[in-house]
Amino acid sequence: MTAKPKISKVDLAEQLRAFVDADFVITDDETMKPYECDGMSMYCEMPLLVVLPETVTQVQRIMRICHEHGVPVVARGAGTGLSAGAMPNKEGVVLSLAKFNRILNIDPLARTASLQPGVRNLAISEEAAQYGLYYGPDPSSQIACTIGGNVAENSGGVHCLKYGLTVHNILKVEMVTAEGDVVTVGSDGLDSCGMDLLALMTGSEGLLGIVTEVKVKLLPKPEVAQVVMAGFDSVQKAGDAVGGIISHGIIPGGLEMMDGHAIVAADDFAGAGYPREAKALLLCEVDGTEEEVHEHIAEAEDVFRKLGATSVRTSQSEEERALLWLGRKSAFPAVGRISPDYYCMDGTIPRRHIAQVLTEMETMSEAFGLRVANVFHAGDGNLHPLILFDANVPGEFERTEAFGASILKLCVEVGGCITGEHGVGVEKIRQMAIQFNDQELEQFHAVKAAFDPTGILNPGKGVPALKFCQEYRSLEYKQHKHEPAEAAHG
Amino acid sequence: MADISQQLQEQVLQARASGEKLNIVGGGTKAFIGREPAPGAGTLNTSGHTGIVDYHPVELVMTVRAGTPLSDIEAALAEEGQALHFEPPHFGPGSTIGGTLACNLSGPARPWAGSMRDQVLGIRLLNGKGEHLRFGGEVMKNVAGYDVSRLQAGALGTLGAITEISLKVMPSLAASLTLIQDMAADDVLHYMNRRAAEPKPITAACWFDGKVYIRLSGAKTAVEATAEKWSGEVMEQGDAFWRSIQDMQHEFFTNGDAPLWRFSVGSTAANPTLAGDWFIDWAGAQRWYRGIAELGDMEPLARAAGGQVSLFRGGDRSGEVMHSQPDALKTIQQRVKNSFDPDGIFNPGRLYSWL
Numbered sequence: 135m136t137a138k139p140k141i142s143k144v145d146l147a148e149q150l151r152a153f154v155d156a157d158f159v160i161t162d163d164e165t166m167k168p169y170e171c172d173g174m175s176m177y178c179e180m181p182l183l184v185v186l187p188e189t190v191t192q193v194q195r196i197m198r199i200c201h202e203h204g205v206p207v208v209a210r211g212a213g214t215g216l217s218a219g220a221m222p223n224k225e226g227v228v229l230s231l232a233k234f235n236r237i238l239n240i241d242p243l244a245r246t247a248s249l250q251p252g253v254r255n256l257a258i259s260e261e262a263a264q265y266g267l268y269y270g271p272d273p274s275s276q277i278a279c280t281i282g283g284n285v286a287e288n289s290g291g292v293h294c295l296k297y298g299l300t301v302h303n304i305l306k307v308e309m310v311t312a313e314g315d316v317v318t319v320g321s322d323g324l325d326s327c328g329m330d331l332l333a334l335m336t337g338s339e340g341l342l343g344i345v346t347e348v349k350v351k352l353l354p355k356p357e358v359a360q361v362v363m364a365g366f367d368s369v370q371k372a373g374d375a376v377g378g379i380i381s382h383g384i385i386p387g388g389l390e391m392m393d394g395h396a397i398v399a400a401d402d403f404a405g406a407g408y409p410r411e412a413k414a415l416l417l418c419e420v421d422g423t424e425e426e427v428h429e430h431i432a433e434a435e436d437v438f439r440k441l442g443a444t445s446v447r448t449s450q451s452e453e454e455r456a457l458l459w460l461g462r463k464s465a466f467p468a469v470g471r472i473s474p475d476y477y478c479m480d481g482t483i484p485r486r487h488i489a490q491v492l493t494e495m496e497t498m499s500e501a502f503g504l505r506v507a508n509v510f511h512a513g514d515g516n517l518h519p520l521i522l523f524d525a526n527v528p529g530e531f532e533r534t535e536a537f538g539a540s541i542l543k544l545c546v547e548v549g550g551c552i553t554g555e556h557g558v559g560v561e562k563i564r565q566m567a568i569q570f571n572d573q574e575l576e577q578f579h580a581v582k583a584a585f586d587p588t589g590i591l592n593p594g595k596g597v598p599a600l601k602f603c604q605e606y607r608s609l610e611y612k613q614h615k616h617e618p619a620e621a622a623h624g
Numbered sequence: 625m626a627d628i629s630q631q632l633q634e635q636v637l638q639a640r641a642s643g644e645k646l647n648i649v650g651g652g653t654k655a656f657i658g659r660e661p662a663p664g665a666g667t668l669n670t671s672g673h674t675g676i677v678d679y680h681p682v683e684l685v686m687t688v689r690a691g692t693p694l695s696d697i698e699a700a701l702a703e704e705g706q707a708l709h710f711e712p713p714h715f716g717p718g719s720t721i722g723g724t725l726a727c728n729l730s731g732p733a734r735p736w737a738g739s740m741r742d743q744v745l746g747i748r749l750l751n752g753k754g755e756h757l758r759f760g761g762e763v764m765k766n767v768a769g770y771d772v773s774r775l776q777a778g779a780l781g782t783l784g785a786i787t788e789i790s791l792k793v794m795p796s797l798a799a800s801l802t803l804i805q806d807m808a809a810d811d812v813l814h815y816m817n818r819r820a821a822e823p824k825p826i827t828a829a830c831w832f833d834g835k836v837y838i839r840l841s842g843a844k845t846a847v848e849a850t851a852e853k854w855s856g857e858v859m860e861q862g863d864a865f866w867r868s869i870q871d872m873q874h875e876f877f878t879n880g881d882a883p884l885w886r887f888s889v890g891s892t893a894a895n896p897t898l899a900g901d902w903f904i905d906w907a908g909a910q911r912w913y914r915g916i917a918e919l920g921d922m923e924p925l926a927r928a929a930g931g932q933v934s935l936f937r938g939g940d941r942s943g944e945v946m947h948s949q950p951d952a953l954k955t956i957q958q959r960v961k962n963s964f965d966p967d968g969i970f971n972p973g974r975l976y977s978w979l
Binding site: 241299324328334337355424484555562574577580 | 680681682683684685705728734735738739741742751755757758759761762763764765766767768769770771772774775776777778779782783794795796798814817818820821822823824825842843844845846848849850887888889890891892893906909910929930931932934946947949950952953956957959960962963964975976
């Protein structure tokens with residue numbers, strides 16, 4: 135953790151305005167207000183100031199000044215993060231990369247794209263489409279989220295099982311270090327000499343460096359994609375069917391599960407024609423060559439029927455495929471319509487425990503007196519429980535947080551982890567103590583110090599201070615397993 | 625199959641107390657990789673730390689002790705109709721999964737199936753303080769904490785002794801065939817990359833001695849339909865050919881004793897103008913060169929091709945063998961090394977003289 139900065143707000147702003155357009159060194163509260171939080175709007179803080187550089191040299195100079203004076207720096211892309219990773223530090227600078235929004239080059243033969251960090255995820259695929267190529271990772275915020283943020287969070291999406299995460303789809307990253315040096319990790323080759331710093335940077339939540347350029351791999355767009363929708367009268371059967379598909383040797387492009395609450399909410403919202411009486415729904419997309427898709431779709435239908443699907447429907451056109459996905463893709467706003475607020479969790483579990491985890495979650499739901507709907511990236515074990523609450527009811531958000539914490543604890547207990555793709559940020563920093571012991575957390579701090587000796591990059595995020603962990607663990611120990619804390623009933 | 629992690633831990637603690645250095649050795653089949661092992665150092669032998677800890681085929685995840693031979697892992701996977709798609713090289717029957725990760729070795733399928741590093745989901749590691757730590761997990765997605773697991777790929781054991789690895793596995797591919805045709809070196813980079821840009825089930829592409837080899841694998845109907853559309857003769861014994869590339873038993877690698885250099889470069893970059901024998905793999909992203917040369921003379925050629933060069937086998941290993949690092953990255957890597965291994969116990973100087 136950094137000590138108090140050794141420079142005043144006025145002096146810092148003056149130094150920055152010496153080389154950054156004065157309009158883009160923001161110091162007044164009204165203009166800074168939109169920067170007070172990211173997509174996790176329950177966590178807010180006003181920064182000291184906001185700066186929007188437009189060249190790498192400017193980023194270097196900002197970092198050198200902040201390093202010299204011990205000023206915290208929080209890098210920010212589109213601000214769509216869901217763990218308060220871009221929440222400002224009140225003593226520090228928000229460094230927005232919004233002006234780094236150019237696609238620098240697309241090389242159709244090499245199948246790569248060179249990008250400034252502020253380029254939107256979806257814009258990459260839109261630009262690459264003219265060459266029959268696309269960028270693999272497709273987080274649900276892809277219309278707005280940026281590639282720099284994707285690197286910081288190691289973003290995934292619905293196609294991870296087959297096409298991987300951000301870490302599998304980037305070749306190199308140019309970054310500015312905490313001390314203001316520009317370095318490139320990775321290369322145009324598929325791997326580089328020495329320890330894999332590119333992997334270490336990916337998912338580091340802005341704690342190790344400021345990404346200023348990214349080179350990504352592009353994939354040939356599959357010839358065909360078709361989706362099979364299967365309804366089941368129990369979560370257990372749907373879970374078994376997921377296993378059945380994998381055991382059959384099919385790796386779907388996407389494999390999604392929704393529980394009964396999510397099915398009804400999504401169908402009301404999107405009119406996708408989901409089987410409303412089903413307790414669980416699977417969407418299984420197969421993509422590839424025409425021959426491969428034809429072969430695998432028939433096998434998938436067969437597997438689902440044999441494993442007790444109550445309904446099976448396969449998309450016969452692009453329109454139908456889009457419609458079947460529309461329900462799943464609008465699950466979040468659909469749930470938003472049936473509740474004043476919702477809180478999206480992000481645990482992962484080994485798939486075989488899905489029925490047990492959903493059943494225990496129902497029990498917790500009753501204990502906490504809060505509804506929960508579940509959408510699940512069944513292909514890769516990433517669970518997104520949506521806890522429904524009303525922020526205007528005093529104490530309800532606190533109870534929601536406690537419910538969420540219990541879910542994450544359960545995920546770790548069955549062999550999973552506290553975050554699959556949303557990151558730790560501020561939001562899940564307490565739960566880090568469940569997944570890691572003190573020696574492991576100490577090692578993380580030491581790695582951080584190797585990149586950022588004075589701790590100015592996004593302090594207080596990602597990895598908790600050890601003292602805090604001991605307190606959290608002893609509090610957990612006193613509580614009964616999965617039951618809400620007493621205070622939560624209040 | 626045995627868990628000797630406590631014994632390994634005690635040895636690290638003793639080494640730390642006595643100021644001893646340790647060279648980490650698994651099956652001992654990759655002794656030729658990296659700089660010469662530090663003289664006077666003891667040996668931390670992980671080859672007794674073996675066995676599959678956890679394997680649920682339906683999860684597509686296996687957790688295995690680091691000293692387990694690749695052949696044991698592949699046999700267990702084959703029983704369930706699964707495989708390691710990244711095709712790790714076996715340099716002998718003893719080649720282990722731990723060494724494969726430390727060296728980040730992958731076979732001909734790498735551009736499509738990913739590397740060893742890409743499959744890693746979690747590890748256990750003995751650091752230089754003798755702490756036995758766990759990072760990552762056994763699930764496909766996990767962004768809690770830094771990715772210390774993948775950081776080990778290519779670190780050649782300089783950050784600690786990997787004791788356990790959880791990795792992603794995949795269903796075996798149903799069918800496979802190889803197309804072969806004559807092609808000049810000047811044309812092959814464009815050809816291979818153009819093929820790789822098509823949405824077809826391509827899983828390997830290499831060039832040697834005037835011939836290009838393309839492998840198609842996956843659903844039988846898709847493989848056959850693509851083979852009909854693409855040029856080239858179907859190669860007999862295609863699987864044996866790729867196996868010889870994977871294990872580096874092909875004549876290019878075994879003939880003579882000229883040093884073997886590895887260029888990891890942009891797949892479309894013009895080939896460096898160096899007289900001698902070349903083998904182009906990974907659709908152009910990995911180029912092997914055999915010849916006597918100086919690393920310092922090779923680096924500008926690799927940089928011009930967007931990548932890096934290293935001395936893979938043979939030659940003088942007393943000097944640097946890996947592409948040099950700019951000062952800022954050198955400093956960061958020294959600090960990272962220090963954060964895991966403050967007394968510099970593990971594999972001193974194996975990766976770089978300064979690490």
